[in-house]
Amino acid sequence: MNIIIVLVPLIGTIFGVMYYYNSKEFIELLLAQPIKRSSIFLGQYLGVAGSLTLSLVLGLGIPFLLYGLFKSDAIFDFALLLVTGAFLTMIFTALSFNIALSNENKIKGFGYAVLLWLFLAVIYDGLFLMSLIIFKEYPLDTFSLAATMFNPIDLSRTLILLKLDISALLGYTGAIFKQFFGTNQGLIISMLMLLLWTVLPIWRLVFISKKKDF
Amino acid sequence: MKHFLFFLSLVNVIFGFSQQDKTITICPDCNVKTVREGIKMASDFDTLLIKKGTYKEFNILIDKPLTLLGEDFPVIDGEDKGEIIRIASDNVTVDGLFIINVGTSYTSDYAAIRVVKSENYLIQNVVLEKLFFGIYLEKSNNGKVYHNKIIGDAQDEYNSGNGIQLWYSHNVEVDRNIIQGVRDGIYLEFSDHVTINNNTSANNLRYGLHFMFSNDDVYTNNVFENNGAGVAVMFSKRIKMIGNTFHKNWGTAAFGMLLKEINDAEISGNTFEENTIGINIEGSNRIEYKNNDFIKNGWAVKVLGACYTNTFTKNNFLYNSFDISYNGKLNDNVFNQNYWSDYTGYDLDKNGVGDVPYRPVKLFSYIVNQTPETIVLLRSLFMDIIDFSEKVSPVFTPDNLLDANPLMKKSL
Amino acid sequence: MIQIENLHKKFGKNEVLKGVDLNIDEGGIFAVLGPNGSGKTTLIKSTLGMVIPNKGSIAVSGMSIKKNWRYRKDINYLPQIANFPGNLKVRELIRMIKDLRQMHSEEEKLIQLFQLEPFLGKKLSTLSGGTKQKVNLVLAFMFDCPLLVLDEPTTGLDPASLISLKELIQKEKENGKTILITSHIMQFVAEVAEEIIYLLEGRIYFKGSIEELKTKTNQADLEHAIAAIATIPTYV
Numbered sequence: 001m002n003i004i005i006v007l008v009p010l011i012g013t014i015f016g017v018m019y020y021y022n023s024k025e026f027i028e029l030l031l032a033q034p035i036k037r038s039s040i041f042l043g044q045y046l047g048v049a050g051s052l053t054l055s056l057v058l059g060l061g062i063p064f065l066l067y068g069l070f071k072s073d074a075i076f077d078f079a080l081l082l083v084t085g086a087f088l089t090m091i092f093t094a095l096s097f098n099i100a101l102s103n104e105n106k107i108k109g110f111g112y113a114v115l116l117w118l119f120l121a122v123i124y125d126g127l128f129l130m131s132l133i134i135f136k137e138y139p140l141d142t143f144s145l146a147a148t149m150f151n152p153i154d155l156s157r158t159l160i161l162l163k164l165d166i167s168a169l170l171g172y173t174g175a176i177f178k179q180f181f182g183t184n185q186g187l188i189i190s191m192l193m194l195l196l197w198t199v200l201p202i203w204r205l206v207f208i209s210k211k212k213d214f
Numbered sequence: 215m216k217h218f219l220f221f222l223s224l225v226n227v228i229f230g231f232s233q234q235d236k237t238i239t240i241c242p243d244c245n246v247k248t249v250r251e252g253i254k255m256a257s258d259f260d261t262l263l264i265k266k267g268t269y270k271e272f273n274i275l276i277d278k279p280l281t282l283l284g285e286d287f288p289v290i291d292g293e294d295k296g297e298i299i300r301i302a303s304d305n306v307t308v309d310g311l312f313i314i315n316v317g318t319s320y321t322s323d324y325a326a327i328r329v330v331k332s333e334n335y336l337i338q339n340v341v342l343e344k345l346f347f348g349i350y351l352e353k354s355n356n357g358k359v360y361h362n363k364i365i366g367d368a369q370d371e372y373n374s375g376n377g378i379q380l381w382y383s384h385n386v387e388v389d390r391n392i393i394q395g396v397r398d399g400i401y402l403e404f405s406d407h408v409t410i411n412n413n414t415s416a417n418n419l420r421y422g423l424h425f426m427f428s429n430d431d432v433y434t435n436n437v438f439e440n441n442g443a444g445v446a447v448m449f450s451k452r453i454k455m456i457g458n459t460f461h462k463n464w465g466t467a468a469f470g471m472l473l474k475e476i477n478d479a480e481i482s483g484n485t486f487e488e489n490t491i492g493i494n495i496e497g498s499n500r501i502e503y504k505n506n507d508f509i510k511n512g513w514a515v516k517v518l519g520a521c522y523t524n525t526f527t528k529n530n531f532l533y534n535s536f537d538i539s540y541n542g543k544l545n546d547n548v549f550n551q552n553y554w555s556d557y558t559g560y561d562l563d564k565n566g567v568g569d570v571p572y573r574p575v576k577l578f579s580y581i582v583n584q585t586p587e588t589i590v591l592l593r594s595l596f597m598d599i600i601d602f603s604e605k606v607s608p609v610f611t612p613d614n615l616l617d618a619n620p621l622m623k624k625s626l
Numbered sequence: 627m628i629q630i631e632n633l634h635k636k637f638g639k640n641e642v643l644k645g646v647d648l649n650i651d652e653g654g655i656f657a658v659l660g661p662n663g664s665g666k667t668t669l670i671k672s673t674l675g676m677v678i679p680n681k682g683s684i685a686v687s688g689m690s691i692k693k694n695w696r697y698r699k700d701i702n703y704l705p706q707i708a709n710f711p712g713n714l715k716v717r718e719l720i721r722m723i724k725d726l727r728q729m730h731s732e733e734e735k736l737i738q739l740f741q742l743e744p745f746l747g748k749k750l751s752t753l754s755g756g757t758k759q760k761v762n763l764v765l766a767f768m769f770d771c772p773l774l775v776l777d778e779p780t781t782g783l784d785p786a787s788l789i790s791l792k793e794l795i796q797k798e799k800e801n802g803k804t805i806l807i808t809s810h811i812m813q814f815v816a817e818v819a820e821e822i823i824y825l826l827e828g829r830i831y832f833k834g835s836i837e838e839l840k841t842k843t844n845q846a847d848l849e850h851a852i853a854a855i856a857t858i859p860t861y862v
Contacts, residue, residue, distance in 0.1 A: 005593075023711060028709060032705065033698060033726050034698035121596075122596045125594045125596035128591065129596065133584070144587055154591075154594070157593060213678060214671065214676040
């Protein structure tokens with residue numbers, strides 16, 4: 001599970017940045033052609049994100065398929081795992097494209113992208129933890145829920161955790177989480193949140209690309 | 215006992231009916247149509263043979279030494295009116311009855327079978343359904359509850375009773391019973407020297423087995439599965455818990471075993487599998503944990519409050535989210551020669567013991583103890599990282615809390 | 627053909643174009659000249675829509691280029707540095723561009739002309755600078771478009787190819803096309819261009835024929851005329 005939650009975003013980020021910088025010439029070549037700018041960039045993005053998602057789904061799906069997973073009732077949990085994995089790929093590829101577009105300097109762009117991943121995968125949780133400890137006198141349920149919602153990695157982790165029935169471990173807070181994420185409404189909200197996380201960077205990607213000089 | 219009585223009645227048949235120890239047959243079409251009538255007619259040490267059929271009776275009082283023997287499980291239907299059988303005499307045997315519909319009350323603890331201040335009783339092969347309390351032993355010593363099946367349909371704790379309850383009853387043997395769907399499977403209060411073996415207690419609302427103020431008891435080879443919590447041992451001394459299985463006691467506040475104010479107990483050869491908390495220990499001292507398996511629990515052992523001089527040896531800790539959780543910095547407990555699946559050390563001298571000590575308390579479990587909300591960060595990369603750093607240089611967890619001789623292979 | 631009005635462009639603090647007004651008529655060869663960093667490439671890229679101006683408007687064939695991409699159908703562009711995706715083969719690249727434009731193309735003739743046949747199956751990353759430039763030329767000349775924009779077309783070319791290029795440009799001119807060229811090689815410009823557009827410090831400093839330039843600066847050849855141009859007053 002940690003592989004999906006941590007590695008997938010990292011792969012998405014690094015691949016996204018690398019791909020963008022590598023295909024810069026290609027983009028310049030295409031820009032002189034009668035093609036819409038947004039189609040060029042969306043095409044590039046979908047190309048990377050799509051192939052990464054596909055490799056994730058196939059790479060995880062085939063071994064599990066051979067394992068005879070379809071017969072078991074874990075199929076829905078597994079589907080959720082794949083869906084969140086796909087979302088994470090899309091989100092982090094889009095974010096890394098944004099970074100690459102805003103930074104001409106490859107090293108800088110690469111650094112920012114890794115930093116972004118590091119922030120969302122590790123530092124965010126650290127800050128989250130600190131704030132939980134500092135404000136432990138106060139009711140923190142809503143805060144934890146919100147803080148989880150705002151980080152796609154945490155959100156995916158929580159979704160999978162609750163599906164895997166580890167929720168009982170989480171005690172009282174877990175019960176509240178279960179109450180929220182366990183229902184269909186919660187699931188829909190979290191999916192919408194992931195979708196938002198995907199759409200916003202893509203929208204920004206199109207927006208910047210329209211203004212950028214080459 | 216059964217055979218002996220049967221033998222006695224045979225003797226009666228052969229040597230004439232005039233003496234005591236005769237058999238009275240009860241059936242819907244016989245002269246004697248009700249159990250109560252039978253008891254009234256019987257004299258001491260008689261056998262009441264109850265044939266197949268349904269007997270709508272309650273408040274049956276057995277006030278002389280009798281044997282109630284059911285044939286093909288006759289049904290005694292209490293019609294939810296109250297207590298069904300009350301034993302108030304020594305040397306009573308109840309065998310092979312099917313008792314249903316015990317009355318529910320908020321003021322009296324109606325039971326299917328209640329034994330009051332009697333000795334040498336035997337309750338066996340009885341099936342109880344739709345009950346409030348099952349078998350209630352009240353100040354009754356030296357008895358045996360054997361091979362009964364108690365199947366309740368309890369929904370809420372406040373209006374349900376216990377499967378087998380012992381109150382001030384010493385030297386009782388509870389063996390091979392199956393108890394399901396009641397509040398507490400087996401409940402002991404002020405009952406010493408009780409042996410509880412080979413029972414299965416599952417799907418109960420509260421505890422599979424519950425001790426209160428009961429000393430010198432032994433329970434072995436029982437299975438506790440999917441209860442609100444497996445076994446609660448509270449305020450008791452010198453309890454032996456051997457070879458039991460605690461399985462799937464899973465839920466927000468669930469645990470395999472709860473020890474509260476327990477001293478000088480022995481816990482060995484048990485299996486704790488897939489419980490939220492394997493053993494929850496509070497204020498318990500001088501307990502020996504040996505050869506237990508802790509498998510896939512949330513917390514294998516959670517230590518709260520002051521617990522001193524406990525020893526953990528040759529246990530297997532396999533794939534638990536947290537092996538040991540501690541809420542203080544003080545440690546007076548010994549961990550030695552356990553197997554830890556999370557152990558990453560090496561054994562260069564090949565003596566089967568790891569060369570590097572293992573620290574079973576993760577920093578994360580310490581943090582969770584301080585601030586329970588932080589559990590939402592379970593399995594995040596950040597937590598793995600700080601756990602690792604704490605493992606390398608302990609700052610927050612007791613630095614003498616370690617297993618100096620972690621085993622490289624599972625102990626058998 | 628191209629109307630540029632009051633074009634401004636800043637890159638950060640660096641103001642590259644400071645109000646360029648330019649009108650290029652249909653037909654003929656125009657050379658955009660100027661010292662390094664005077665904004666030649668920026669001007670051309672603005673026309674192509676690759677650089678988004680801060681202010682001002684550009685129209686190509688009477689269409690404003692703002693938020694428009696279809697006008698690029700009428701333009702063939704030869705970029706200054708031939709940067710191609712290295713993992714593509716020459717043949718694949720040509721096929722891809724053809725696929726994109728969906729127009730009639732004459733790449734065979736050009737491939738023959740520049741003797742590129744042996745390189746068709748090779749990856750672009752393995753080609754030398756000159757060969758890349760030839761591929762670049764093929765891509766720029768293979769479609770029949772009314773406007774040709776050539777940014778430093780002579781870079782890295784051998785003499786034979788240079789002659790072929792000049793012939794190509796002449797031919798296209800005879801077909802009535804508008805050709806925009808930037809170059810540092812004055813000899814090439816003098817041979818090819820009819821009209822000079824001189825950019826200095828982000829403004830049009832001079833626009834007119836080579837002859838006009840020579841008389842204005844009292845110089846006999848183009849190279850000296852260009853060198854001297856900065857000393858005379860503005861003509862536009």
